[in-house]
Amino acid sequence: MRDEWEHVHTDYTMPAQRQIPASLAESESDWRHHLERSTPNGWLIRHNAMTEALVSGKPMYLLHTTKDIDAIRASRQLHVSTGCLVGALYCSPLASQREGLRPHNLGAYLMRTKPSTTPMVFEVTPDAPIRPKGVDYLHLGAIHLRTYLRYQSFLTPAENDQLDRAVLAGLRAAAVFLDVALRNAVGHATPAPKFIDQLSDAVAHVPFLGYLYFEVVSEYLMLHSVTPETKTYAQAGELNNWLYKRLAFAAVDGMDQLFDLARFNPRHDRLVQIIEGMEPALGQGAAEYVRRRLSHLFARTALHPSQDAASVTFQGADLCTVRKAAPGLIGQMIFREIRYMPRYRQLYHCFEKAKALEAWDYWNNEGIPTPFNGVLPKGEVGVNPVYPRSTVRVWTAELDGKGYLHPADEVTAVFTPHLASWWAPPRQREMQNVTDDSRFEALA
DSSP states (O other): OHHHHHHHEEETTSOOOOOOOBTOSSOHHHHHHHHHHSSTTTHHHHSOHHHHHHHHOSOEEEEEEESOHHHHHHHTEEEEBOSTTSSBEEEEEEEEETTEEEEOHHHHHHHHHOTTSEEEEEEEEOSSOOOOEEEOGGGOHHHHHHHHHHTGGGSOHHHHHHHHHHHHHHHHHHHHHHHHHHHHHTTOOOOHHHHHHHHHHHHTTOTHHHHHHHHHHHHHHHHHOOSHHHHHHHHTTOOOTHHHHHHHHHHSTTTTTSOOGGGOOOOHHHHHHHHHHHOGGGHHHHHHHHHHHHHHHHHHHHSOTTSBTTTOOOTTOOHHHHHHHOHHHHHHHHHHHGGGSTTHHHHHHHHHHHHHHHHHHHHHHHTOSSOBBTTSOSSOEEEOTTOTTOEEEEEEEEEOTTSOEEEEEEOOOEEEEEEOOOOOOTTOTTOOOOSOTTOOSSOO
């Protein structure tokens, strides 16, 4: 179990250490070197302001936005949400400066687009320098699968059958593309426009592909952008989060109402059009980047590390065979499909609390009071609610005319190991009803 959680986490200050399937054309180290050394903003992967704040051992200042400050004051409790941080309070960094606390560009985005929320400042004083290990939700598939198998008895036989049928149907419908992705991952390149169109069609059958697609395009934009806005954020040690927000809203109608990456599926021409509309010079290389990068990440996140990617095929395979060869993919599919069940509202805590408990135990043993989203160190950082060796103070905050936050009223509230309620009504994926309304990012 600990090995699984270690596999899920990334420390960008260290060389890549994950075990990966055999026969891949490029290793994780190859990609890390390329991203860090061959992109305009790649240096921020290792040398960003958030990582430097973590390893400094000094108090961390974090911004959280909420609609429910009155409920927090009344209950004197702070609950955490699931999503890309598994079980942490979703925040963004604050830089302590003479003028006040300067929000990270992610926090500035949240405050500008959520004017009805109350900003809160969290001061987390760690017991030691924090290990900069971020949880990469794209690698959580094997843990999703193990958790489902452990609590499978909580579902009725009919529900389990329904789940198996839905997963198998999705696999069969997308099998041709899944094999194409693996062939690309081992070096047999296919034309990028055709690849993107096949990917777009496959997302409807395997929603996890929409998450991979979005994260890959977001990575491309954040690392390659050279606009004045991006350069300004880079000077502050920050990747530009506004880019992937604009990407999501341009690619999916109604994304501002329901942030659902299972609907992220632009076809080739539309993808290029969106990117050229954001930064014209980046349009030309986007499709080829997605083809290479997504194929590599799909093989790494879908297949068991013991597998040979060159010998795996999804076409004609039964569910038992695929579960052994690709537990990461099956876990991600089950995780998303189970949320459409009518009873998921009642079952949510059974499955998600089990994973949160394991994450909290891992973070506590690794000395991580503030886990972050490790897909990239882009500023999505949270508070571990049960870390025993740090102190946390909380205030409401006021924003001045220059964009700085200032702690106002201290809030008497403590973290509890309780997950805020969340569920997805049938076929309305990624719906959320939580005390933390800022957690609308790329939900895992």
